[in-house]
Amino acid sequence: MPELPEVETTRQGIAPHCEGQTVTGVRVRNGKLRWPVPEDLPDLLQHKIIRAVERRAKYLFLHLDTGSVIVHLGMSGSLRVITDNSPAMKHDHVELSLSNGRILRFNDPRRFGCWLWSEDYRAHPLIRDLGPEPLSPDFNGALLFRLSRGKQTPIKSFIMDNHVVVGVGNIYANEALYKAGIHPKRKAGRISLDRYHKLAEAIKETLSAAILMGGTTLRDFVNSDGKPGYFAQSLLVYGRAGEACPECQASLKEIRMNNRSTVYCPRCQR
Template sequence: MPELPEVETTRQGIAPFLEQRPILAATIYNHSLRWPIPADLAEKLTGATATAVDRRAKYLLIRFPEGTLMVHLGMSGSLRIITDRSPRLTHDHVELDLGDDTLLRYNDPRRFGAWLWTDDPDHHPLIQHLGPEPLSEDFSGQRLYRQSRGKSTAIKSFIMDSRVVVGVGNIYANEALFMAGIDPRRAAGRVGQDRMNRLTGAIKEVLAAAILMGGTTLRDFVNSDGKPGYFTQSLNVYGRGGAPCRNCASSLKEIRLGQRTTVFCVNCQR
């Protein structure tokens, strides 16, 4: 489920339930995620009270006076707030008891996600080399242009590299490149400044719009489901291989690029 908009929507959804509210109990049903959940994590969380729920890239940073819990949803992870005593589902691997019949449950079928503890998130190996947040001023066309000079890697792979900019997953990489009129196969080093400016703007625009939509479609996710947080009808290329381009009506091309499905318009994207 999670690209950056879904992670941000999740953050906004769970924060009110976690902040300033002691965790009465933490239960880990399966330690086997991307990295093993530390054996002492349940003990650390029990009795602790989160002061803030932040996000860096696709990591949720749940801050405690004693340290920071890092949660990553991987490819298939989701967090949901349970208030109706509904039974645990298959692949519910972690549960936090927040009292008053309120539970936070982490579900992750593929177990590519992570639950880690750190005393210093800014210098954690998984975080310290990350690029700028896409919606921040730090992420600019000038920076993207400068950083891409001499790079032969495809522009789509380049913007999906978390050292360049975080939070651009496969769906929104396809969408942003369509919006900017850039062929995803083009070498990053051969995209000029003007088009890098357009690409940067497109990334910001598509992510910001998706966050707004995620907030809408996931409005009640805290009570129940984990439905996708984006409207498929708003996607111009992703999932539309072979369908007519909404701009010029020619058939959208679907290829594999860097092991990921890539859809674009050969006519509109150069």
């Protein structure tokens, strides 16, 4: 599933081709996504200018003067820009024709993504209760410490809660906890302020590095499959169970938490 760095990489890839362009056509080939594509979406977008492409958590927004399209890539979705009139593929469900002659196509084999419309996206039920962006000044160790008081939740589950902070998916939670030296099963309410400061910085560092790596490994969004090289960056622990810890050389352990792979160092993480 695309996580925050991949969604941000997608935003950076499509924004230069979409911003400032007028929508000259909308085609919905299959509107049966996670939630039905609004039947009036073509009428809402036709002849409107895309003012900006923004990201919030794992959602992308195409902002117009009258409202915003809310796009989620789901588990298998991708966006790409077409310039050569290449035919649509089997799972190309939605496409926007733009005044620069380019086409923005949404491909989603599993159809868990979405294309929705909102006149005020910040008030939309999917958006309004989200926690702060992890790379924003609003996110820091003091916030994590305050929200964690009295919590018996394992720290890994705590930082993956979108009401606490958005966009810390499974892979990046593993990596950040390793960098901060915190065991993934430690109770959130039992972690000190100093350790939360380290964890917040580790989350910022991990996500920032992943976004930069996504930019260097990104395939061209024009006339391509539109998929970044997911997780091509060097991961310290995730997917490395049984290998040596980069710091102490102990064997990395793997457990299941909420049906997700969790890898950690039994020596370095406490």
